[in-house]
Amino acid sequence: MAAILLFLLFLSTFSTATAQPKHTNITLGSSLSATNNSTSWFSPSGLFAFGFYQEGAGFRVGIWLETNPNKTIVWTANRDDLPVSSNSKVILLNSGLFLRTAGAQDKIISVGISSTSCASASILDSGNLVLYNSDYKSIWESFGSPTDTILGSQSLLSNNQLLSSVSETDHSIGRFRLYMQSDSNLVLYPKDTGDNAADSYWSTGTLNTGYILRLHLYQDGIMYLVNGSDYNISFVARRTVADNGIAIYRATIDIDGIFRLYSHSFAMNGTSTMTTDWAALSNKCLVKNFCGYYSYCTLVDNQPDCLCLPGYNFIDPDQRFKGCSRSFSGEGCMGKKETSTYSIFTMENMYFEDFFYAISSMQKEDCRKACFSDSSCEAANFQNGKCKKLMLPLRYGRASGSDSTTTFIKVGSSTNFSPNATSTVDGESKKELRVKILIGGIILATFSVASFAFSGFLIYRNQAQSYRKMTENNNLGLSEEIVLRSFSYNELVRATDNFKEELGKGAFGTVYKGTLYNSNRMVAIKRLDKVVEEGEREFRTEMRAIGRTHHRNLVRLLGFCDEGSARLLVYDYMCNGSLANLLFKAESQPDWKERMRIALDVARGIFYLHEECEPHIIHCDIKPQNILMDGFRTAKISDFGLAKLLMPDQTRTFTGVRGTRGYLAPEWQKNTPISVKTDVYSYGIMLLEIICCRRNVELEVADNEIVLSEWVYSCFVAGELHKLLDGEEVEGKILDRVVKVGLWCIQDEPALRPSMKNVILMMEGNMDIPIPPSLTSSMNIS
Missing domain, CATH: 1.10.510.10 (Transferase(Phosphotransferase) domain 1)
Incomplete structure (x- = not known):
């Protein structure tokens, strides 16, 4: 009984401290205004309020917890709309709750209710804004469409998600999401990714439990995954301190991508103390996409920081999380010969946690060389005897601390390397290079003597010229620029079983399914119909163009056939069709x-x-x-x-x-x-x-x-x-x-x-x- 009296005394004290009117019932026609002294609708306890809150020079509509001296925003209406001006209003009509701005059509806040069915509204002590019909039955609740937070007694339903905010002062949609999947798994992802395991960075691991689960936060600060019968199926988190006073609990996906449980304890004078009771991750660098493309996350005094990979600069130095862009000139994708060459930059204890297009067992030095010689490889991770290659774009990078991982990154050889990593030149050592030059000189001299000795023999001379032409055609003069294999026409006839299985036909020619004899690799072979037949230079130029492009969202060209009038291209086979x-x-x-x-x-x-x-x-x-x-x-x-x-x-x-x-x-x-x-x-x-x-x-x-x-x-x-x-x-x-x-x-x-x-x-x-x-x-x- 004493505890109840204490609680009532607290509510009375808090109400006086806030000096704001409180509403237990909101009638049709009631409205709120966006001004410097914005009006609000309060819950009976005065702990929660609904109305306009200031964001920058404008206002947003939302629900907040009255945590003096600052508000804690727990829900925002129409998050991706721009903040509104001070002459805006919220009004309750029989067709729902609307935002009214000057010169614009009313925009509904209570999306999804039946027309002309609303009779009243209330904001409850749980923080839930509820609209009722004339029978006082709920027809819409803010709890049904959470933004970045769930509160005590609120659930995140199956196939629903929480989306982080941009910043502490901007509550529009940010970069991360918490998804309560239909397979019963609760997973954290970067926002703009598919629901792939390769993109997730935390989960409850509760796949295929046999139930349709939802995440539920109880009012006492305990979170469970529960089924449709309200049975607790899997524990997620609980408060870390004893609940001896008045506390409000909330679970939020924060702007840094980490899902956390907070408690707000209130004192008799209306002030409050916030405690972090639980966090899904303790290391922010484990959050995928915490740092953007071509950058990596590292901890400095236990705080995360984003750094650019060698050869890259920040897109926005004031917002380092946005990633980096290339500062060196890469190979031109239309065959233009660049003066710069590539080098391999070596970074110890560095890791990219992304999809690898090739994984092989080899030694560390072989991994470096393999990435350098592969035109598709932009970086490679080496760990425990495994070499894992990555294409563009490079993402999900982090300094791995004591982890014995080495990353090889391909950069322009003219790049100025930073001092916090070691670089290794991609070519051979100077000694190896001198040996190769010597051998090349001997070969060249021998070839010159042989050519001079037999220059009088017409037949041999013609054969030699033919041989040189064939060699030129097969190599396309591209050995220093791209790695494309030259196939004979008979090889591709054999690979396709005489062009037996047609995959498709288009303006450029016909595509056939094939299997390379030596590797049993499935390929798609395009036989071009309308190719310029005269002049080999044009075809070689285009091979440079196609062969030098490499991106994870372009089909990769493996090789070609340039024999007589036959022009064929060999691509990776795409097994899931068009x-x-x-x-x-x-x-x-x-x-x-x-x-x-x-x-x-x-x-x-x-x-x-x-x-x-x-x-x-x-x-x-x-x-x-x-x-x-x-x-x-x-x-x-x-x-x-x-x-x-x-x-x-x-x-x-x-x-x-x-x-x-x-x-x-x-x-x-x-x-x-x-x-x-x-x-x-x-x-x-x-x-x-x-x-x-x-x-x-x-x-x-x-x-x-x-x-x-x-x-x-x-x-x-x-x-x-x-x-x-x-x-x-x-x-x-x-x-x-x-x-x-x-x-x-x-x-x-x-x-x-x-x-x-x-x-x-x-x-x-x-x-x-x-x-x-x-x-x-x-x-x-x-």
Whole structure:
């Protein structure tokens, strides 16, 4: 009884200290204003409040815990919208809770309730904002759509996730997510990744328990995974101090990507003390993507810091977590000979925890040499006799402390190395080099004498010339630049069993399935139909172009055949077929998250072709049929860099139309120059197809739905984007964002289309997206 009286006394004291009105029932027509003295709706205890809170120069709508002197934000409405001005209001209407701003249409906060069914609202002492109908039954709760936090008595349901905030002062969506998977596993991921084990950095390991589980935080500070019957199935965390007073518990995925349990203890004077009771990880460097691409995480005085790899500089020195960009000139992807060569930089106790495209048993020095000689290898980890190779982009790097891991990184030989690592020149030692030069000189002298001695014999001279020509053709003069194998035509006939199994056919030629005789490696062999037959130099130039491109989202070229009139290309075999088959022919299409991962994969591949190659490559035929899926369902662009292999009249900028009907940008028909923006247009059409899992043109649908781009735009204008998904559940603001990206990409005017860099930023939620204009608008976000 004494404890109850003490608790009531506390509530009374706290209420007086806050000097704010408290609401137990919020009636229709009630409103809140965003001002410097913003009004709020309080829970009966006064511990929780709902209303406007200040963020920068503007205001957001949310729920917070009154932890004096600062508020602890636990929920935010419409997180990715910009903060609103001080003349904004929140109003409760019979159709729900709305945000009203000057000059704009009311935006609903209580998404998903039935129209004209709301009668009242309350904010409870649990921190839950609840809307009720006339029978006082709950029709919407903030607990049903958590942001980065769950509170005592709240659950994170199966197939739902918490998303971190950008910073302590910016509560829009950040870089990490906690996902309560349908397979019963609770997992932490970087936000913009698929649900792959290779991308996770913490989990409860509760796979396939036989139950549909949810994460539940009890009011006494204990977290369990519980089933539908409320039985505790798996313990997650508990408070670390005795609950002797009044405490509020919350579990939050913080801005650093770590999931933590906090307790807030309140004193009689209204002040509070926060304690971290539990954290999923103690080492922040274990958080994947804590540091961005081409950087790595290291602990300094037990605090994480991001450093660039050798040969790279920070994209933004003030925000080091954004990663780094290359500071040296790499090999040109259109065959341009660079003056700089590559070197291997060695970093001890350094590790990349990412997907390795090749793993082999070998010695440490052999691992270094293997990466240097492999044109696809950008870095290699060596540990316990295993050499693991990585392609671009390099991510998830961390200094591994006492771990005996060595990382070899390929950089320009002119790079100024930092003093905290050791470098080794990629070539042989000077002594080995002198020996090779001597041997080469002897061979050259011997060859000269032999050639002079037999120069009088016409037949031998012709044979020698023929032999030299064949050697030149087979090597393409590229031995110092790319590692491509030259196949004979008979080898490829044997590999394909005389071109027996056709995989597909396109504008460039026909693709066949094959198996290389020596290695039993499955390959895809493209026999080109419209190749320039006269002149070997053009073909060799294009081999340089294709062979020197390497990116995880481009199909890898392994070799070629240049024999007589035969021109064939040998690629890695993509066992999961094309994106077109996946979207349009599969019995069950990939879910929304996988489709968005695929869309980002393709965008990154196009960005590489447009901006990271020198000179740049315009693909000219982006479509689902040219996007292939490997064994991990990683999307890879095919048929890139083939433009100059075609007949000359198919490569002209002004006259020869290339590509596929339905994906062609309008400039092809206007006799205007093409640019990288033509690929952006094709990508936009394909993105809409990925969103809707249907082709751009379908005849067996309603008349207003035949042309997909027109139907999407009409649904966007009408606010009916849910019609595009055929019942699939997708968060409205995410769907809205991706649709807007697609609509920007297919603007008639090339200048209106965004660059692929901005497409990626918008897709990832790192760039604001204006409302797409009509085709006559002059707005530009490129």
